[in-house]
Amino acid sequence: MNRSPGPALLRRSRTIGLGNTGRVTAETQSRESVVGSGAPPLAAAELDRLRAAVSAALTEFLDRQRETLAAMDPTLVPVVDEVCALAVGGKRLRPAFAYWGWRGARDTASPEDEAAVLRAVTALEFVHASALVHDDVMDGAHTRRGRPATHVGFASRHTVEELNGDRHLFGTGAAILVGDLALVWSDELLRRSGISPAALTRARAVWDTMRTEVTAGQYLDLLRAAGGLPGPDGALTVARYKSAGYTVQRPLQLGASIADAGPEVAEAYTAIGLPLGEAFQLRDDVLGVFGDPAVTGKSADDDLREGKQTLLIALAEEEADEAGRRLLAASLGNADAGPEEFDALRGLLESTGARARVEERITGQTARARSAIATAPIAEDARAALDALAVAATSRTA
Template identity: 75%
Template sequence: MTAGTQHRQPPARVPAPPGAADVERVRAAVAAALAGFLAEQRQTLAAMDDSLVPVVDEVCALAEGGKRLRPLFAYWGWRGAAAGAAGVAEADADVLRGVAALEFVHASALVHDDVMDGALTRRNRPATHIGFATRHGDAGLHGDAAGFGVGAAILVGDLALVWSDELLRRSGISAPALARARGVWDTMRTEVTAGQYLDLLRADGGLPGPGGALTVARYKSAGYTVQRPLQLGAAIAGAGPDVGDAYTAIGLPLGEAFQLRDDVLGVFGDPAVTGKSVDDDLREGKQTLLIALAEERADEAGRRLLTGALGHPDAGAEQFATLRTLLEDTGARARVEDRIADRTAVARAAIAAAPISDEARAALDALAVAATTRTA
């Protein structure tokens, strides 16, 4: 496929979800669980010292909005397995509180990722480290404002991770279900942290090429976005290994497609929709599959452009626009779009074959399409 041709999109057949109202019900329940938990934590931190209130306020801001995809995958993973599972049935409300804890894991990863990337914005507001650096200056504190901001952001991310454990433990799901969930939960959080390190390593020349980019994507984002949330739901339900294997067959390709869509949006998305500049990923020098594929096919001038502009904070909008043209002209964007379509098709075939309820199968198929055709 050459630049300027129509990119192949994920499958056009968009399934009707079992009920958009039910998706919104899950999102609303997750939001309510987070709000109630954070209100308690605000009182706890304020009782320690009023100066801690901005810390909980920052976690509140991070937890607001979002697509709630991880709780949705976990919830439907539970619903899909619950009918045929041997375990005692859990209450719907308790499971919703439990899967809401995934949003704190996500918030933690976002904050730490922004620190490591030197990002300026997140969801149409200053990144956490930037916001706390500004607070430092506004309060007339001594010392380095930027260093203060980075230190505060690290702690905010750590606190969100601590609270993810607490919310899961206090969700109300039974002790046996909680014990089953812990194995998936621990694996997921280990993978996310390991993936962050692999991302750092790749940024400095380790894990080169397209294979390295996909390895980072799998462990840093893809696994904890789809595969592990699905398996968390299965563990809460007490499902057998056949369901766990089916969820791996769904989660790995779909999680990869989700992350690749994120990479495309980071460079070609609409800032008014995504909440971040299309120059940020290029300025930060993110070594995504897009970049790896462009490097493979770029001519000498293209390689000079990649070396001279990618990851350089002083590069301007014109250079970044030229970089985007290079990603088109080398076919990198088209190849990534093709991989998104392929991985999505593989995941949807696995959903169709999964030993789960028809209702959950329809819901997961709709979520698969939404996750890979999104614009933000």
């Protein structure tokens, strides 16, 4: 596993050359993969500002944790490095939804300190990092954001350092602990964010519900992979609890709770968050099979090799003929399958209409969410920002 340069990496934007046409930073490139290069200037500028604030909060927190673990024993530094490497990537959508959930409902007469709110919503990045690490272990994934998955990286460290025992068990165990530590740190960052005690108490109710749902959703995903929760309805149930809720609905409600918003705002955020979160996850599923690896940071074969039981697969199973069902049985989840088999699976997802039906659902759920945004009882700047985020989250390329 390559050693991360540590939390200070969060302070820098890696520069990518573009010949004589100019230069662009990795931070900007990541933002454009979310909002698109044609995004309104205000939306793009706000996302850049939020990303910078989240990165700064992560840097400050991880620098402190690095010192703490290094003082315990220097061999713990790679654990912090791994969390840092996970934190460098990502689109910061969850903190963005939480922040605008707060902005849309805040009491301008006596608002919470904005810097404290930004630190509080940054804690969502650690929940996300934890979910990613544990998900990769359960799926047996090889890569994450263009680098070895955590369990793969620590298995490589075991080999390089000539440690005793089974390298794969070591990698899996280390990854589970890295994910657990990220979840512990999410609590710590929220608690130490600086929001008022009353706001923290309100936030904890949403926070606890969100973390319970994510964990339950991970189990439902395991169950579905083992043959439980069959069909399209099962796929959508997993998507809702494993990803959709903690991506949009609960972050919005977290912001609302910090703002001490009334029940009508919480209900509006549910009306926005559930369809939009589902559309976000379905876009993720499509990109996992049809995305450009140079943009997504992972092979387009990984989800098929891992046998992920997404809505795409459920719909294809419904419509496939006998030959198609044989192809699914032989190639989906087959670690020994090659590019030809996976290309054939992609062809099946196209020919059965599964991809088109998923795209239709993404469009429909996004429209539902945008309609709810248009009528939500929130501030106009938040309405505009959430609408831009809705489009960004569901039309992204990474």
